[in-house]
Amino acid sequence: MRTNKPKLTIVGAGPGDVELITLKAIKALESADVVLYDALVNEDLLQYAKQAQIIFVGKRFGCHAYSQDQINDLIVSMAKRYGHVVRLKGGDPFVFGRGSEEIEFAQKFDLETAIVPGISSALGVPASNGISLTQRRVAESFWVITGTTSDHKLSKDVALASQSSATVVILMGMNKLDEIISIYQNNRTDDLPVAIIQNGTKNTQKKAIGTISSISEMVKEQQLSSPAIIIIGEVVRNAPQLTAYIKEEYSEEEFVFQNLDLIG
Numbered sequence: 001m002r003t004n005k006p007k008l009t010i011v012g013a014g015p016g017d018v019e020l021i022t023l024k025a026i027k028a029l030e031s032a033d034v035v036l037y038d039a040l041v042n043e044d045l046l047q048y049a050k051q052a053q054i055i056f057v058g059k060r061f062g063c064h065a066y067s068q069d070q071i072n073d074l075i076v077s078m079a080k081r082y083g084h085v086v087r088l089k090g091g092d093p094f095v096f097g098r099g100s101e102e103i104e105f106a107q108k109f110d111l112e113t114a115i116v117p118g119i120s121s122a123l124g125v126p127a128s129n130g131i132s133l134t135q136r137r138v139a140e141s142f143w144v145i146t147g148t149t150s151d152h153k154l155s156k157d158v159a160l161a162s163q164s165s166a167t168v169v170i171l172m173g174m175n176k177l178d179e180i181i182s183i184y185q186n187n188r189t190d191d192l193p194v195a196i197i198q199n200g201t202k203n204t205q206k207k208a209i210g211t212i213s214s215i216s217e218m219v220k221e222q223q224l225s226s227p228a229i230i231i232i233g234e235v236v237r238n239a240p241q242l243t244a245y246i247k248e249e250y251s252e253e254e255f256v257f258q259n260l261d262l263i264g
């Protein structure tokens with residue numbers, strides 16, 4: 001039975017660590033009648049939605065539980081039937097999250113709409129790993145690019161960005177890694193630093209830090225896969241945690257070698 005008026009709140013859940021969600025997001029979950037959540041959302045956050053029906057609408061083992069059209073219809077029908085629908089999405093809902101499409105659809109059916117931003121993985125994952133996307137005298141800007149466009153291609157922006165000194169953050173790019181590396185080999189140097197971080201900010205996080213020439217092998221060795229972000233640029237070299245990471249992973253002799261190799 002509906003107690004609240006039909007409303008959609010699109011909420012960013014942050015990159016994975018449950019503590020990286022906003023107070024406003026928690027309040028929205030507490031007042032939800034229905035929560036529709038995606039695969040990248042940390043399910044521990046659902047504890048805040050005590051009174052809500054919880055529905056998983058994401059993608060698991062490569063299969064979509066619902067198509068985007070079905071999700072849009074579900075938002076409207078659930079809001080009309082029960083009241084407040086919270087659409088909980090990983091990271092920030094407006095960064096490769098289709099949040100704006102869902103808002104637009106809901107408004108066509110006269111739902112009240114609201115948006116609660118979240119910490120995008122594009123920003124939160126590098127920062128929590130000590131990688132500063134901008135740095136004085138090193139990187140004056142950063143690009144956040146999709147590795148997989150709606151027609152399943154690598155965005156052309158990767159080639160454009162690789163010609164600049166900007167830091168480049170690529171989401172959904174793991175299955176295009178070889179293509180990305182070859183673009184950088186053509187446009188830049190082999191020793192440009194690269195970090196790949198899977199499940200960033202979660203306790204299952206894994207990462208590899210190398211260079212354009214070494215990263216492919218490291219990804220294979222460490223069996224890194226999606227969801228992961230790829231960070232390319234000189235700022236990776238300056239990450240304070242880089243030294244600590246190398247120290248942890250290698251003996252002292254190898255550490256000196258690796259460090260020289262990377263710092264060139």
Ligand SMILES: C[S@@+](CC[C@H](N)C(=O)[O-])C[C@H]1O[C@@H](n2cnc3c(N)ncnc32)[C@H](O)[C@@H]1O
Binds near residue numbers: 016172202229
């Ligand atoms: C459909 S996009 C959604 C991005 C999300 N809206 C955001 O702002 O983070 C999914 C991609 O985001 C990246 N991603 C999301 N969460 C991540 C995490 N915790 N660690 C690494 N990459 C993540 C991966 O590249 C993943 O394939």
